[in-house]
Amino acid sequence: xxxxxxxxxxxxxxxxxxxxxxxxxxxxxxxxxxxxxxxxxxxxxxxxxxxxxxxxxxxxxxxxxxxxxxxxxxxxxxxxxxxxxxxxxxxxxxxxxxxxxxxxxxxxxxxxxxxxxxxxxxxxxxxxxxxxxxxxxxxxxxxxxxxxxxxxxxxxxxxxxxxxxxxxxxxxxxxxxxxxxxxxxxxxxxxxxxxxxxxxxxxxxxxxxxxxxxxxxxxxxxxxxxxxxxxxxxxxxxxxxxxxxxxxxxxxxxxxxxxxxxxxxxxxxxxxxxxxxxxxxxxxxxxxxxxxxxxxxxxxxxxxxxxxxxxxxxxxxxxxxxxxxxxxxxxxxxxxxxxxxxxxxxxxxx
Ligand code: ASP
Numbered sequence: 001x002x003x004x005x006x007x008x009x010x011x012x013x014x015x016x017x018x019x020x021x022x023x024x025x026x027x028x029x030x031x032x033x034x035x036x037x038x039x040x041x042x043x044x045x046x047x048x049x050x051x052x053x054x055x056x057x058x059x060x061x062x063x064x065x066x067x068x069x070x071x072x073x074x075x076x077x078x079x080x081x082x083x084x085x086x087x088x089x090x091x092x093x094x095x096x097x098x099x100x101x102x103x104x105x106x107x108x109x110x111x112x113x114x115x116x117x118x119x120x121x122x123x124x125x126x127x128x129x130x131x132x133x134x135x136x137x138x139x140x141x142x143x144x145x146x147x148x149x150x151x152x153x154x155x156x157x158x159x160x161x162x163x164x165x166x167x168x169x170x171x172x173x174x175x176x177x178x179x180x181x182x183x184x185x186x187x188x189x190x191x192x193x194x195x196x197x198x199x200x201x202x203x204x205x206x207x208x209x210x211x212x213x214x215x216x217x218x219x220x221x222x223x224x225x226x227x228x229x230x231x232x233x234x235x236x237x238x239x240x241x242x243x244x245x246x247x248x249x250x251x252x253x254x255x256x257x258x259x260x261x262x263x264x265x266x267x268x269x270x271x272x273x274x275x276x277x278x279x280x281x282x283x284x285x286x287x288x289x290x291x292x293x294x295x296x297x298x299x300x301x302x303x304x305x306x307x308x309x310x311x312x313x314x315x316x317x318x319x320x321x322x323x324x325x326x327x328x329x330x331x332x333x334x335x336x337x338x339x340x341x342x343x344x345x346x347x348x349x350x
Pocket of ligand 1: 033034
């Protein structure tokens with residue numbers, strides 16, 4: 001009888017160990033944002049982002065332990081309006097370490113929604129692994145009525161453990177949808193249904209703890225990206241100038257005077273300049289400051305050699321990159337080359 005009991009206990013222990021081992025290992029890196037935000041009253045729209053820590057976020061969704069062996073770390077605790085190069089470098093290096101040296105099967109990053117698309121695209125170009133990396137945030141603070149953070153976090157972990165999300169590049173998981181780092185844009189200032197994938201739409205969705213992929217991104221990313229930040233401590237300086245009727249050339253001139261390495265134009269229409277701004281842009285390009293033409297239009301490409309003769313001026317057309325994504329690609333491109341044609345090629349491939 002004792003022997004049977006012993007065998008039963010051993011079998012049970014083994015089964016528990018095996019079931020624990022079978023679960024993927026996921027690290028959650030918390031960076032702040034509204035998902036970690038707190039409002040003074042749950043019915044108020046006034047709140048401060050980046051207030052509660054990673055453990056509070058995990059405690060709100062104990063169900064994720066059914067999906068994966070999850071642990072967390074707090075990288076920073078900021079509103080993503082304060083995201084910067086220093087944090088991006090830390091983040092990219094940490095994700096690479098977790099996936100390539102510490103045996104994690106995927107990484108989920110909690111992040112504010114304001115600049116989530118920028119961080120996602122930066123990581124898409126600098127993470128050296130095909131394992132899932134998924135960003136999640138929320139539009140309502142953690143103590144709001146009907147907070148959206150817990151479901152977004154649960155879904156992000158579901159995506160991170162899914163073999164379907166391997167090799168897809170960095171994804172954002174918001175409002176049950178999976179969005180690709182290159183095309184994702186925040187489109188609404190306050191609604192939960194704010195993220196869209198532009199004309200190409202969403203990449204997939206998460207339903208009942210399962211990720212479903214609808215399409216595969218066709219741009220180069222992660223393991224196929226040549227951009228490597230492992231030895232980088234500082235990035236080239238790249239700014240964005242906004243286009244509008246009767247535009248002042250002063251912001252463009254200010255970037256030139258401050259020795260910026262590149263300037264992205266959020267131009268009107270197909271990346272067009274106001275004439276006074278164009279003059280400064282030509283001078284800047286001749287001085288070795290790379291100009292990239294993009295557009296303030298929410299959809300459509302900025303085409304090469306359309307109303308502006310890019311070949312003549314050595315400007316780069318951002319093609320399908322919006323100004324904020326173009327800024328990131330130009331910043332990384334300038335770590336490799338100052339040849340405008342090579343940079344244009346990067347805009348075609350990434
Ligand atoms: N300002 C906040 C942030 O980006 C907004 C949010 O997370 O939704 O951190």
